[in-house]
Amino acid sequence: MVNWIWLGMIVISVLAAAVTGRMDAVTEAAFEGAKSGVTVSFGLISILVFWMGLMRIGEDAGLTEKVARLLGPFVRLLFPDVPRNHPAIGYIMSNMSANLLGLGNAATPMGIKAMQELQKLNPDKETATPAMCTLLAINTSSITLVPTTIIAIRMTYGSVNPAEIVGTTIAATAVATAAALLADRWFRRRAARPPVSSGPPRPSRAAPEATPPHSGIAEGG
Structure with a gap:
């Protein structure tokens, strides 16, 4: 769908430029956009290589494992429906x-692998589970201590x-993370809340039996 949106924007821009006679501006x-993209890419490569190298050093030194252990209780609190030793927890x-x-x-x-593992626990393969929604919310609004990409763009x-x-x-x-977690908890509680019943249906009143009309014939003599 996104590809069609971009294609539509490009086609509309070209048609508008052709109608107004400004193809040179397009x-x-x-x-200029291609030049800026290449320039920013080179800037991102340098800073990302630097931080990925630091990340590898931290991983070899056990820093990543220690951070993961610190996050362990928090992760189990956020994902109570995922088994404790399931591979999805590690991812x-x-x-x-x-x-x-x-x-x-x-x-x-790692997020893709976590989603794949959570899908294995999903009884309905066509509908996302609460754990999958929680992971998406956290991954989208995660607390960032070092905004590597933005710093690289500013340096460029x-x-x-x-x-x-x-x-x-x-x-x-x-x-953003606090708002995402609050919304996630609210929707989880709402989904777990049993539907409100309006009470047992009232029995319908049966129509009174019709009494046979009096024949008008007197009994006896």
């Missing part, structure tokens, strides 16, 4: 650890202090 914008903790360190590219594969465009957004990013992601 061509210039396309080349969820790895996903959350990578998101905390701002490594979204490293968190995505010559920001004087690229890392000055760390504090505001932590605050914003914390608020």
